[in-house]
Amino acid sequence: MTEVTAASTLVAPTPHQVWIRVRGLLLALLVLVAAGITLATMRSGDEHGRLDPRSADRYGSRAVAELLKERGVSVRVVTTLDAATAEVGPDTTLLVASPNLLTPRQQSELRAATDNSAGRTVLLAAGPPSVHTLVPGVTAESAGPVAPRAPECALPAARDAGDVETGGLRYASDGLDAVGCFPSGGLPTVLLVEQGAGDTVLLGSPDLLRNDRLASQGNASLALQLLGSRPHLIWYLPTLADSSAVAENGGDGATGHRGFADLIPRGWLWGTLQLALAAVLAAIWRARRLGPLVAERLPVAIRASESTEGRARLYRKANARDRAADSLRSATRTRIAPLIGVPPRDAHSPSVLVPAVSARLGSTDDGLRTLLFGPAPSDDAALVQLADQLDTLEREVRTS
Secondary structure, eight states: OHHHHHHHGGGSOOHHHHHHHHHHHHHHHHHHHHHHHHHHHHTTTTOOOTTOTTOOSTTSOHHHHHHHHHTTOEEEEEOSHHHHHHTOSTTEEEEESOGGGSOHHHHHHHHHHHHTSOSEEEEESOOHHHHHHHSTTEEEEEEEEEEEEOOOSOOHHHHHHOSEEEEEEEEEESSSOEEEEEEETTEEEEEEEEETTEEEEEESOOGGGSTTTTTSTTHHHHHHHHHSSSSEEEEEOOOTTOHHHHTSSSOOTTTOOOOTGGGSOHHHHHHHHHHHHHHHHHHHHHTOOOOOOOOOOOSSOOOHHHHHHHHHHHHHHTTOHHHHHHHHHHHHHHHHTGGGTOOGGGTTOHHHHHHHHHHHHTOOHHHHHHHHHOOOOSSHHHHHHHHHHHHHHHHHHHHO
16 A cells, blocks of 8 residues: 555656646637737727617617718717717707616716706617616517518608617506507507607617618618708717726715725626526535446456556545555455355354455454454555555465
């Protein structure tokens, strides 16, 4: 056993072996980082993001912005709530690209700024998290597919546009001065709500403003009429980095006295939760129980001594003295049973084997029972002593 212990130190991986094992992973990580940097560099020019009027890719909205500019409408892109509400007025249209990203406090501030502005507010795909605050009295129902739909309303802009690719969220208004168009399942996907001298337009899906869909059906006509009714268009793209978003959870946006947790946007918290869940699932996957051992024929012959040493190293690494002791005792009982006339089926029965060995050697049953069927050794020294005692017992049985 001491030889096995000494040999176990020789199986520790060398730095060269560690490098061979991890070089594939490091290479894949390097390729991934390089690909990310390359893609970011290639797309850093014209592409800004989804529904961004500066973006020329298929999901951007540069085409409709350029058409509005040709008709004398100024288009200004803002990414903060303060900038979006600073210029609202009777001659402005405020488009909110992702109202569901706004915090409850931001939604209240936006509504307060637009209520008395006498301008137009256009909300893209405003769902239950935002529509209740931004447009009281309106509820958002389940989303549907985007497909060409007929106006089926008296709104001039919708009737002039004809069939338009709409869908997504559907809206229901209760006791409001509203006009619903392009119904899906009995509810409109485009809703115009009169609010004093101004109005609010709800689009269930923003797809008609995308570059790749603007030329389809009457999408361009409806987009230009809804966004070009005033000489100025403020295109608001909410971001999680907006200071008004991180000042909500107990932070003081006016004085700037905020804790570290208040400076973390809510979206990052959800991202961290998803990463934690992924880590837990990965741990469960890696810790799954293996099935039973399957015997297979090896391509080369392995010496019995090597197998014994390998198993001893595994026992020592797992601190499994109980299993090692059971293995030693079981092997000894199997070998000495035929020598004293005990059938193989009774080799591991204390009531049969111990009296037979005692009669052969003329010793007491208690010592033999403890030696052959006793408890697990308490430490490595006791395990080594047990192995020596079993060897001695087997020699005495063979020579007696």
